[in-house]
Amino acid sequence: MNNVRERLLRSYAAAPTVILLFTAVMTVAAGIRFWGYAYSPGCPAVTSDAWITGAAAAVVGAFFLGGLLGKLPHRHPGSNEVARFGAQLGLTIFTGLIAVAWWYETRALANPDQLPAITSLTLCIKANERDWTLLVFIVGALIAGRWLWHRPGTLFG
Amino acid sequence: MINPESQEILEARRKRRLATIWVLAATVVAGNLAGWLGFIKWGPLQSDPSRWVGVHASAFLFWIAVGMLLLCLRDLVSIRLHGSTPPTYQELTAESTSRVRKPANAVRRWMAKNQALVGAAGLIAGAILGHRFWTV
Numbered sequence: 167m168n169n170v171r172e173r174l175l176r177s178y179a180a181a182p183t184v185i186l187l188f189t190a191v192m193t194v195a196a197g198i199r200f201w202g203y204a205y206s207p208g209c210p211a212v213t214s215d216a217w218i219t220g221a222a223a224a225v226v227g228a229f230f231l232g233g234l235l236g237k238l239p240h241r242h243p244g245s246n247e248v249a250r251f252g253a254q255l256g257l258t259i260f261t262g263l264i265a266v267a268w269w270y271e272t273r274a275l276a277n278p279d280q281l282p283a284i285t286s287l288t289l290c291i292k293a294n295e296r297d298w299t300l301l302v303f304i305v306g307a308l309i310a311g312r313w314l315w316h317r318p319g320t321l322f323g
Numbered sequence: 324m325i326n327p328e329s330q331e332i333l334e335a336r337r338k339r340r341l342a343t344i345w346v347l348a349a350t351v352v353a354g355n356l357a358g359w360l361g362f363i364k365w366g367p368l369q370s371d372p373s374r375w376v377g378v379h380a381s382a383f384l385f386w387i388a389v390g391m392l393l394l395c396l397r398d399l400v401s402i403r404l405h406g407s408t409p410p411t412y413q414e415l416t417a418e419s420t421s422r423v424r425k426p427a428n429a430v431r432r433w434m435a436k437n438q439a440l441v442g443a444a445g446l447i448a449g450a451i452l453g454h455r456f457w458t459v
Binding site for chain 1: 365366367368369374377378381382384385388389391392395396398399402403406407408438439442443446447450453
């Protein structure tokens with residue numbers, strides 16, 4: 167038990183743990199909010215300004231902030247077999263989810279009367295829950311920035 | 324850190340992985356062709372001229388994702404069997420003399436060194452496209 171606690175306390179485990187918890191909370195919250203939601207193509211229309219919006223600027227800014235966060239001191243345990251296998255397993259599950267999403271999207275595009283496309287659902291969610299949608303995109307950009315700027319051999323790696 | 328595996332084993336693993344990638348690329352091409360020719364039924368609007376590009380572009384990305392998934396599964400088994408990730412071109416000391424692979428490796432090196440800039444460019448391009456076409 168102490169061994170597990172020690173592992174969780176290490177900074178490299180903290181970030182993925184927070185991300186997993188955030189994903190779990192958002193998934194449950196979205197499930198409660200939209201369970202049984204009657205989708206209709208007539209979601210509130212979203213308008214677009216010609217200029218970049220504050221939300222888009224915030225997401226791009228979060229990407230660069232992710233790069234700055236990576237400058238904070240942290241320990242890295244070094245590569246080991248368990249970590250390698252775990253990372254590959256996570257990547258495999260993530261890729262599997264993407265494949266399922268594209269399978270659904272393709273069927274939805276070919277059956278618009280029966281299945282709403284993911285892009286339509288995303289726009290509906292954005293129209294109904296603007297703040298939470300923005301938060302999810304900001305966190306995603308933060309993670310992408312933290313990961314991309316600090317890969318070994320890259321600008322800050 | 325000294326890799327316990329000999330250079331020959333690393334090169335053999337790299338060759339087997341490349342062979343798998345070629346098989347998966349053929350699978351992606353075959354899957355797309357099957358969709359275009361109507362052997363795979365995605366839905367009634369699959370052959371509608373106004374929807375053709377959207378449906379088959381999505382199907383193309385689905386087949387790419389399937390190929391990546393199978394490659395991930397293959398790498399998972401490889402890590403389990405060998406106790407290390409499949410070797411990349413960087414771990415193989417001999418620079419390829421192939422007319423295709425040599426410039427490809429140069430592009431890979433540049434992308435690896437500048438992947439944050441590539442990622443930032445992709446993010447900004449995605450934001451502009453999303454803003455323009457989906458009014459996000």
